Amino acid sequence: MGRKYKKSKSTSNHIRGKKGSQFRAELRGIDLEKVLIVSIDAAKFYQKVMVCNYFGDVLLEPMFFGVNKKGISSLHEKLQKIKAKVEAKRIFVGIEATGHYYEDIVRELEALKYVVTIINAATTYEERAGALNWSKTDDLDLDAIAQVIIQNKGTENKLPQGKYQELLTLTRARRNEVRKRSRVKVEIRTLMDKIWREFQGHVLVNGNTPTKVELFSDFWGKSSLFFMKHFPHPEDILSMDEEGIRALSVKHNLKLRDSTIRNLLYVARESLCKPKETVRPELLLLKMALQNIEYLNENIKVLEKEIEKVLLETDGRLLLSIPGIGVITAAEFYSEVGDLSNFEHAGQIIKKAGTNPIVIQSGGLQGFHGKISKQGNKNLRFIVYTIGKSLAQHNKDLRSYYNKLRDRGKHQRKAYIALGNKFIRIAFSMLKNRIVYETKDESYEYLKMMKEKLRHTKMKDFYQLISAA
Structure with missing residues (x-):
């Protein structure tokens, strides 16, 4: 590396760095009685809010509000009335990052010019634990969120936007599809163990030395998937001879070597698997799992194409x-x-x-x-x-x-x-x-x-x- 990558230094001098400096600048010289702390507990259906001042005096008892235009508008009106009543100079809003349910609330409040701090759920848990309170209720969560805001323990101040949000959504979706595919692959291997164990590899013993021999170099390659889909049982293979399998290879462009064809027939003849009729349920499940693999592969391909397009922008x-x-x-x-x-x-x-x-x-x-x-x-x-x-x-x-x-x-x-x-x-x-x-x-x-x-x-x-x- 010809260039030396330098470590930049922080320009803040607060003991908690940049975040501490920003919080200090917001509060310095202000009557803390006039600082509003708004804590919001987000959920799928029932959102709850509480308002207090910096000293913890409750100005709005915990109440429910809806995540729709009417609900957000009503919340905004209440906050503005409290602000006017106490002549508040600062409003700090904190919301726990619960799944994805908090995102709409954050976006709408930011559009109304509120600065919203997003709080990690682990932080509110530790806050409750620090208060030696092992119960968990909506009101206790609101108390914990308020304390987190007062102590400036929040994590993020903004939701990802623009290309960051696009890539975040796409990459997490892809990772989810990859995990699904991994689980289906385990399922397929398990089913093939029951249908035709040696398809994944068999052992040759020379003297007292065992050697594992695989039918296909890539178990998830084109040839292996083709045979699992159309000829998953030894009886299917033995219904053909070398010429039949070779003709199949040419027709479907499988590019099978003669040694692979002979090995396939050998393993089919030597297999101790159950008769095909007795593994019909497993064959049906295998067919469904292979369809899932094709579907997931296509999803991943589409996502990767879009990810590449967005990244390059x-x-x-x-x-x-x-x-x-x-x-x-x-x-x-x-x-x-x-x-x-x-x-x-x-x-x-x-x-x-x-x-x-x-x-x-x-x-x-x-x-x-x-x-x-x-x-x-x-x-x-x-x-x-x-x-x-x-x-x-x-x-x-x-x-x-x-x-x-x-x-x-x-x-x-x-x-x-x-x-x-x-x-x-x-x-x-x-x-x-x-x-x-x-x-x-x-x-x-x-x-x-x-x-x-x-x-x-x-x-x-x-x-x-x-x-x-």
């Missing part, structure tokens, strides 16, 4: 210049991090991911770094780990850093996290300065790498996007 495309970072990984990281203007330095993103090591120190001793905090965005944390793993394998510049960590005795998973954190610092600098990755690898070819990574975009379209940026 953002600065997130700069991340594609890093060896080991593909379209999906770049899109997931870029969307989960969100607008970089919310961060002063890369360490804040690391903390958001929860991959920051916990520092254990007491009594003036030097202290040490323990486990990672895991107190951030779990989706971003998973991506950071995945990125570290990919860079360790595919990035020649950063592989040496990974190897140093391993040589020092760092566990493999911890080394992946550390490498992922290093990536965050590099990515932060690249995105802030809008620069591409620079490497010492002489075999690195930027445009060639782009061509390999972009599966749904023609290079001429990519050039136009780059020149227009």
Whole structure:
């Protein structure tokens, strides 16, 4: 890497950094009696709100309101009446991030010029626990949310918007489809164990040495899926000879080798599976599962095409210049991090991911770094780990850093996290300065790498996007 990616420093001098400085600036010199705290507990149907001042004096008892035009308008009117009555100078609104139910409320209140703090559900849980109250009711949640606002423990101040929101929706949807596909794949393997166990591989014993032999190099490849769909039982295979299977291969472009055809017939003859008639339920379930795989594969393909299109319209495309970072990984990281203007330095993103090591120190001793905090965005944390793993394998510049960590005795998973954190610092600098990755690898070819990574975009379209940026 020819360029040295510098770590930017925070300009705030508050003990809680930028967030603390902003909160201090809002409150300094103001009569706290005239500061309104609005806590909202969001749910699917029943939303509840409470208003108090900075000292906790209740000005509006907990009440329900509807998430529609009438409900939001009524809430706004009540807040404005309270504001006029106490001559409030500041209004702080806090809402717990409950599923996705809070998003409409945040968007509508922001349109009415309220600044809304989004609060992690774990934070309100800890607030209740800190009060030694193990009950959970709507009113207790409102109390906890109010205390979180007063203590400035909220997490986000804005919902992701524009391209960030598009990518966030698309990448999370894709990940969900991939997880569904993984579960269906396990189901298919289990069904094939019951229908024709050896289809996934059989063992040849030479002397006392067992050797596993697979019928197909890729169990989820075209040939394997074809036979599972049309000839899933040994009786189906034995109804044909070598010439019949070879003709089938040519007709459907399966490209089967003669050795594969002979192996397929051998395994079918030697199989100890149940007669086809007795596994009819399993065959029906297999047919349905294979249809699911086709459906999920098509969904994932459509989502990946759209993700690539949207990513190339953002600065997130700069991340594609890093060896080991593909379209999906770049899109997931870029969307989960969100607008970089919310961060002063890369360490804040690391903390958001929860991959920051916990520092254990007491009594003036030097202290040490323990486990990672895991107190951030779990989706971003998973991506950071995945990125570290990919860079360790595919990035020649950063592989040496990974190897140093391993040589020092760092566990493999911890080394992946550390490498992922290093990536965050590099990515932060690249995105802030809008620069591409620079490497010492002489075999690195930027445009060639782009061509390999972009599966749904023609290079001429990519050039136009780059020149227009």
